[in-house]
Amino acid sequence: MLTFFHSPGSCSNGIALMLHEVGAEFDCHVVNVRKGDQKAPEYRALNPKGKVPAIRMADGGVLTEFPAIACWLAETHPDAGLWPGDALARARICEALDFMIGSVHMRAFTFVKMPQKFIDTDEGQAAIRAHGLAEVERGLAILSDTMGADDYLLGDFSVADAALFFLLCWAEEEGIAIPDNLAACLARIRARSACVAAAPLLRR
Template identity: 45%
Template sequence: MKFFYANGTCALGIHILLEETGAAYEPHRLDFAKQEQKSPGYLAINPKGKVPLFQFDDGSTLSEFQALATWLHLTHPDKRLLPADPLAAARAYELMDYTVGTVHSLGFSRISRPQNFSPAPESHEAVKAAGLATFEQGMAWLGSKASAEGFAVGDFSLADAALFYVEFWMAERLKKPLPGHLANHYARMKDRPSVQKVLKIHGFA
């Protein structure tokens, strides 16, 4: 299986889950600075032009954070990437979906790529400001919902990988303090061997 990623993107979270499960994968790094995600070769594999992406041995592909995380959970049940309790499992998905769908897509994406939300350069600062407000409000909500001890919903789960990449963006890219329980969660995640390995691969350790 091939794993397509770019350094420091949301693919951080899926990369961590790959290392947690021990799944066999062949890494393929795309350089976003060179717009490799928009190259004809990559678009032929993934017309969405984004990462993360799995390409299986039969040539088929799978994309989107939640789909990839769920596939890893279902194919590695022994790793217990979701709690056994139905409500706790649903809480993990609640945190993961809000992270990806709101905090990332509606918040940070406006900060990092305002041109995707408005073609007018004169409006980009306003787009960034709106994105920052959404991002910070979302992070505050995550900080109030994540567990005060342990990980997002108790033991390590899919949700923790999602939380980590937005925590990384806030702490390392925006240089802002993490709210609520996220500061402790971020520190616990950075102690995990999988996280340390992935950060090194992505050039951040």
């Protein structure tokens, strides 16, 4: 059995979606990052990075980092059909995940949501947040171009949409304009049975 370390409303919402998409059996352990649970010594012993998501696997090993967890879930649940056999299709998933996590999450939304992590002054925080907002908008424009007229980011639903899901939910929360094709994709993801089933885990 897997144990999922999760903070509702955080990026781990995308892994909650993935766990349901692949039909994995798991227990959920809430690590509320708003309350600082990730700093507790017991959690640091499990994941020294002090972040969610993390997955404890059946053998006791712990897997961290969104792209690694999402791809591993897809590859180890082949019946879900979310891990393509084609090398380029897999590379496109990695490419999209790296951009969404490395750039849009870590180098854009982090500045919007937590400018206080970087500077103490109000003016400094406002400048960092403004930079983050511009970077989120730039990121969403690139993702919108990538998706084009398709239903999901890379055509059919893929692992990449699990990351797109939490980013678009955050954009909505922050009142950031979402390009029409991405907004339609978010509605499609929310209507998926896996997302409906995951709903109790997604709310803060």
